[in-house]
Amino acid sequence: MTPSGRQGRKPRADVQRNRATLLETAQRHFLRYGVGTSLEAVAKEACVGPGTLYRHFPTREALLAAVLQTRSEELAARQAGIEQLGDPAEALERWLRAMEEYFSAYSGLPEPLMAAARAQEPDSPLTIPCDILITATDQYVRAAQHAGHVRASVRGYDLFLAACSLAWIKGNDTDEESLDRLRALIASGYRERDALA
Amino acid sequence: MTPSGRQGRKPRADVQRNRATLLETAQRHFLRYGVGTSLEAVAKEACVGPGTLYRHFPTREALLAAVLQTRSEELAARQAGIEQLGDPAEALERWLRAMEEYFSAYSGLPEPLMAAARAQEPDSPLTIPCDILITATDQYVRAAQHAGHVRASVRGYDLFLAACSLAWIKGNDTDEESLDRLRALIASGYRERDALA
DNA sequence: GTCGAAACGGATGCTGCCTCCGTATATCTT
């Protein structure tokens, strides 16, 4: 029998401390060097051995997912703000922008996200968060479609992919002007032509 | 004085042979494993030492550019065919599709292309080919704009980026159906709304 | 055949990944 209900022993203090330090350090390194940064370097700067890092986070993706948890909460906060306004078209637009920024948090982030998004079985720790985002996007899309602002053929997944692409392009140091034109191009691609607006 | 006009010595035969074998092998490996494949493995399969590979192609990008040369010629051929038809809108559409396929030739190809595209100084062997493609795209765009089929705000570079993104998404094993919807979305983004048809 | 330039190729040093297991330590027991 596993001691599932109550643990027979209080969890050790150093575990939580190390985990927190690792997450903090990893976030800094992802920010500075991208998601491909050396995990050994992260471990060293967190003053733990590589073994400890890998015990806490078995794969790079697991670490990434844990670090991303914080950002996800920020995104949720923005989501709450977005849903305040009644205009579904505006809401969709802002949501897409929020996702794009979320995806641009660290350079190289779009790749693992894409990989996780198409996996049906949650073999990656990123699959669940991705599915949540896709579902959320779909809801914004449906609302905007219902109000006649978005073409019927558009799926939430399509715009998820679009946001991912924009983040990818952004991560390649493309100038903001070109990005704005691309965003506009995509927007006028999903918007209904004879919108009531 | 350098013997620039004529070489003082006939080029060695093994040089050309090795180069050809390396290109052939590299193409196979890029095709099977993507542009990130192990260069050591390529050298080994081509029956040369790593030193030889690096002497012929100092960087991964140099090798990639050389391999891509072949594909470029195919693209040029398609371009010739495209310019036959008089419809500029159709021509642009086909050109974009051709570029997308070109970019999808090997998995991981879009990244170095993007990196090369934004470099102004040809520090990468891929910069020149990229500029050629962008210029070509711009010409197709202008022609289509002149005929009133494409919105005035669109630049060739924008659609180059779009094609690159599509290839990137494609390289992440996205299903063809979603890709088609994205292509349609982009197309209806750059097309003029009140087109003459 | 000999010579010299040119090219070869693999040994080498480096970085990063990931695992395994002897050691250290936090918590529990009495």
Add this chain to the structure above:
DNA sequence: AAGATATACGGAGGCAGCATCCGTTTCGAC
């Protein structure tokens, strides 16, 4: 307070890939 034990630590080590350097080989010229 001190021993017992589960739990976690950490770094050594094996592996793979990159990129270089230099002693050796090979090709072409004469």
